[in-house]
Amino acid sequence: MAVSTELLKYFPVLKGVSEPALEELASQSVLRKFARRGVVINAGDQSEYLCFLFEGRLQGVDFTLDGREVGLYFVDPGDFCGELGLFDASGQPEYVIALTKAQVVFVPATAIRSILLTHQGLVEQMFSRMAGRIRTMSAQRALLGLSNTNQRVCGQLWMLTDKKSINDEGAMEILNPPTHQEMGIMLNMSRETVTRVFQSLQKKKIVKRDGTTRLLIMEPEALKLMAEGEGE
Numbered sequence: 386m387a388v389s390t391e392l393l394k395y396f397p398v399l400k401g402v403s404e405p406a407l408e409e410l411a412s413q414s415v416l417r418k419f420a421r422r423g424v425v426i427n428a429g430d431q432s433e434y435l436c437f438l439f440e441g442r443l444q445g446v447d448f449t450l451d452g453r454e455v456g457l458y459f460v461d462p463g464d465f466c467g468e469l470g471l472f473d474a475s476g477q478p479e480y481v482i483a484l485t486k487a488q489v490v491f492v493p494a495t496a497i498r499s500i501l502l503t504h505q506g507l508v509e510q511m512f513s514r515m516a517g518r519i520r521t522m523s524a525q526r527a528l529l530g531l532s533n534t535n536q537r538v539c540g541q542l543w544m545l546t547d548k549k550s551i552n553d554e555g556a557m558e559i560l561n562p563p564t565h566q567e568m569g570i571m572l573n574m575s576r577e578t579v580t581r582v583f584q585s586l587q588k589k590k591i592v593k594r595d596g597t598t599r600l601l602i603m604e605p606e607a608l609k610l611m612a613e614g615e616g617e
Contacts, residue, residue, distance in 0.1 A: 388414040388490055396437050396463055396490075398514070401506040410500070414492045419483040425466075426481040432470020434491040438462050441487025442561065446570065447479045455529075456571035458521050459484075461561070468515060470494045471501070484567065529573055531614075537572050538582040539611040542592070546602055554603070556593075562600040 390407040393399050393414070399407065416439065419425055425436055425443055443460035457479055460466045466481050471494050501508050524544060531537045546557045563571065565579040572579070586592045591608055593601045602608055 386416040386418075388416050392416070392439065392490065393437075395439065396465065398465060398507065398510045399437075401510075402500060402504055406500050406504070410492055410496050413496045414490055416488060416490050419487045419489060421483055421485055423483045423487070424480060425483060425487070425489055426477050428478065428480045429476045431474055432467045432477050433494055434467060435465055435471065435494055435497050436467045436481070437465045437490040437492065439488040439490055441489075442484045443481050443487060443489075444484050444567070444570075445479045445481050449573075453573060454570050455573055456563075456567060457525060458518055459563070465514070467494075468511060471498060471511070525571065533614065534574060534578055535582050535585070536612060536614050537574065538568065538579055539586075539608055541568060541572055542600075542602070543608055543612040546605070546608075551605075552601075555605070557602040557605045558595075559600040559602070561598055 388411045390404065390411045393402075393407050393411055399410075402410070419441070426432065428447070438460050440462060442462075443466065445457040445460070445466065447455050447457060449455060460481065467477065469475075469477065501511070521544070528537055528540045528544075531540065542559065545559045545562065547559065548557065550558050552558070565583065566576045568574075568579045569576045583592070586608075587594075589604075589607075591602070591604045591611075593603050595601050
């Protein structure tokens with residue numbers, strides 16, 4: 386499906402790009418739809434496109450030597466993935482799959498590279514995003530090293546919490562929280578184990594579900610202490 390400049394302006398990282406440059410990008414870009422569990426990027430493939438998520442949710446995943454799937458990071462609407470292809474030809478290190486039905490804008494890496502030469506702000510945002518993803522994956526690796534399952538789940542929730550969003554009750558929130566199955570993949574745990582930890586947290590009124598799109602952290606300090614291994 387063809388892509389318009391208005392669609393490209395939806396993505397924060399491209400908002401500072403000039404109109405002529407956006408028109409050039411739009412002429413070379415394509416919008417693709419993916420079903421749930423569809424593979425957006427294959428591990429090992431040379432990244433020829435930068436992928437911008439317009440709708441749905443994606444996840445970067447890898448596999449252990451014994452074939453178990455491990456979640457690495459999420460990609461939410463407005464975000465992008467596949468950026469390593471802009472800087473080397475070594476291939477994508479992980480798979481990126483659709484967790485829900487998704488619409489993704491594929492922009493050729495060659496087109497983005499030419500714009501990077503004249504848009505310093507875009508370069509800074511690209512490197513800032515890459516640095517943030519590296520920090521997230523480093524923290525995720527540290528979580529996997531924890532032997533205590535309660536601490537591991539609480540640590541994951543604390544990482545996902547929006548620290549800037551506090552309501553009148555002093556609660557924080559996680560928008561579009563991962564399912565128990567998705568958290569199990571991220572933490573190399575079974576869905577049943579994640580569910581047991583959640584039931585315990587809900588019983589203690591530390592977390593509270595608000596529909597399917599929001600998880601409230603009613604006692605942020607208690608969750609933080611449990612994530613650090615100091616709580617009950």
